[in-house]
Amino acid sequence: MVSFTAGIGLKNLLMRGKSGFRIVGHLVFKKRYTSKTGFLGHSHENAYLLAKGRPVMPVKPMKDVQSWQYTGNLYHPTQKPVSSLQPLIESFTQPNAIVLDPFAGSGSTCIAAALSGRRYIGIELLAEYHAIGQQRIAALRARRVA
Structure with missing residues (x-):
């Protein structure tokens, strides 16, 4: 963890x-x-x-x-950069593993997990940030399908 x-x-x-x-x-x-x-x-x-x-x-x-890499905290006040999370996920989990983020915020960990070939579970208490995370993940999926 x-x-x-x-x-x-x-x-x-x-x-x-x-x-x-x-x-x-x-x-x-x-x-x-x-x-x-x-x-x-x-x-x-x-x-x-x-x-x-x-x-x-x-x-x-x-x-x-x-x-x-500074994100500008565009989506969340304590937003983590996907580029910093991805190496953590790739170093400490196996492909197709499940990554859990119990404080998912705007979904950066979930995005990093998806980009790394891992599954993910993100939990976010605040509806505003949950919605932002959902939008970011949907945008990632749309880019991958296109």
């Missing part, structure tokens, strides 16, 4: 539910811009690779520092 949750959220995920997950990797996505400023300007995104049991090692491990 890859989690873009950091700090307290990650600690709660690992401790609260006794989920059995452990951190097996830390990824940094370097941005070419700064979001949120306070004591520091945030110019990267963190993601943690979590695993249970004895997962199969990837055939071609990815580097722990990756680039982040």
Whole structure:
């Protein structure tokens, strides 16, 4: 599992539910811009690779520092770039696997999964973003059929 949750959220995920997950990797996505400023300007995104049991090692491990293509947050305030999600999916799942995104937002993970030859399940609470995700997936399907 890859989690873009950091700090307290990650600690709660690992401790609260006794989920059995452990951190097996830390990824940094370097941005070419700064979001949120306070004591520091945030110019990267963190993601943690979590695993249970004895997962199969990837055939071609990815580097722990990756680039982040700015989306302009056109569809969602925390939109992830498909170009950053696709290598994660391809490294840590097999073709035709099911990719689950329980916080699907505007559907970027589902699109990355489809482009990678994986099936997907996206769950989104807010109807506005669910509709946007559906439209983006429909547009992807239309391009593939044409």
